[in-house]
Amino acid sequence: MFMEARGWAGKGEGKVVDWLRRRGAGPRRRRSGGSAFCAGARVRGGSRIPEPARPGLSGAAMKVNQNTVLLGQKVILVPYTAEHVPRYHEWMKSEELQRLTASEPLTLEQEYAMQHSWREDTDKCTFIVLDAEKWRAQPDSAEENCMVGDVNLFLTDLQDPTLGEIEVMIAELSCRHRGLGTEAVLMMMAYGMTTLGLNKFEAKIGQGNEPSICMFKKLHFEQVATNNIFQEVTLRLLVTEPEREWLLKQTSHVEEKQYRDRSWWNHEANSF
Numbered sequence: 338m339f340m341e342a343r344g345w346a347g348k349g350e351g352k353v354v355d356w357l358r359r360r361g362a363g364p365r366r367r368r369s370g371g372s373a374f375c376a377g378a379r380v381r382g383g384s385r386i387p388e389p390a391r392p393g394l395s396g397a398a399m400k401v402n403q404n405t406v407l408l409g410q411k412v413i414l415v416p417y418t419a420e421h422v423p424r425y426h427e428w429m430k431s432e433e434l435q436r437l438t439a440s441e442p443l444t445l446e447q448e449y450a451m452q453h454s455w456r457e458d459t460d461k462c463t464f465i466v467l468d469a470e471k472w473r474a475q476p477d478s479a480e481e482n483c484m485v486g487d488v489n490l491f492l493t494d495l496q497d498p499t500l501g502e503i504e505v506m507i508a509e510l511s512c513r514h515r516g517l518g519t520e521a522v523l524m525m526m527a528y529g530m531t532t533l534g535l536n537k538f539e540a541k542i543g544q545g546n547e548p549s550i551c552m553f554k555k556l557h558f559e560q561v562a563t564n565n566i567f568q569e570v571t572l573r574l575l576v577t578e579p580e581r582e583w584l585l586k587q588t589s590h591v592e593e594k595q596y597r598d599r600s601w602w603n604h605e606a607n608s609f
């Protein structure tokens with residue numbers, strides 16, 4: 338069990354610039370890594386503004402997942418590697434995804450550079466989401482063939498290293514509304530809580546993105562702010578003790594494995 342394996346115990350202009358800085362400027366899924374409205378999504382193609390080290394976080398804090406795979410029921414989370422870039426790049430040509438994730442298209446070369454920066458940056462954590470059902474049905478298939486989206490955490494508050502901004506994208510249309518987004522977010526929050534020491538999560542979502550807003554509300558997030566400039570809402574979840582117990586229960590089936598040790602590919606050994 339995941340819990341056991343890991344030992345889980347349980348705006349004038351100046352204001353806008355400051356706000357962007359706090360969110361970590363730079364291109365990912367057109368900013369510096371993940372996807373949507375958070376963490377610098379609005380400063381495209383520019384250099385990331387260096388931020389001072391945060392108290393309580395080691396320099397490698399957010400690189401901690403580079404050898405981690407999380408096995409869930411509907412999804413498998415794996416680190417974002419160069420192998421995933423071509424498919425990811427194809428996804429992000431979609432205007433719908435660009436709009437929903439506040440992203441701008443990158444060239445393939447830029448996407449490789451982005452993937453590389455994600456591995457190096459210390460204030461973000463990203464996993465590629467694989468369709469577990471497809472993976473089980475096609476044991477010999479390349480990961481790329483099972484990719485459905487990504488899920489990301491950003492440390493966006495200099496003053497508060499326990500706050501993580503979360504975002505998710507289920508890029509494959511045929512895989513939406515099947516519970517994959519929900520499980521990916523739950524798994525990422527549990528990982529952020531137990532491994533990264535996070536105790537509050539925020540999601541910044543386009544005001545018209547009802548599916549995403551509904552999903553986060555179902556995951557106990559509450560709307561705490563509206564930003565009419567960027568037409569987004571902020572939802573927040575404070576991990577109180579009852580919420581922590583709930584989150585651990587929701588993810589008690591999840592197993593954590595070593596990514597490089599491909600024994601997790603052995604379906605016989607993983608009858609989850």
Ligand SMILES: CC(C)(COP(=O)(O)OP(=O)(O)OC[C@H]1O[C@@H](n2cnc3c(N)ncnc32)[C@H](O)[C@@H]1OP(=O)(O)O)[C@@H](O)C(=O)NCCC(=O)NCCS
Nearest residue numbers: 373437505506507513514515516517518519548549551552
């Ligand atoms: C938003 C998104 C992540 C949801 O993931 P998903 O796997 O499709 O959603 P789930 O199956 O886990 O659904 C969870 C809940 O979300 C809501 N939801 C999901 N899809 C919905 C839809 N098409 N219409 C209305 N509500 C929807 C529902 O409340 C649903 O609960 P239900 O199954 O009881 O109805 C996914 O649709 C997506 O990636 N969209 C494009 C990118 C994006 O918008 N990312 C978020 C940016 S902040």
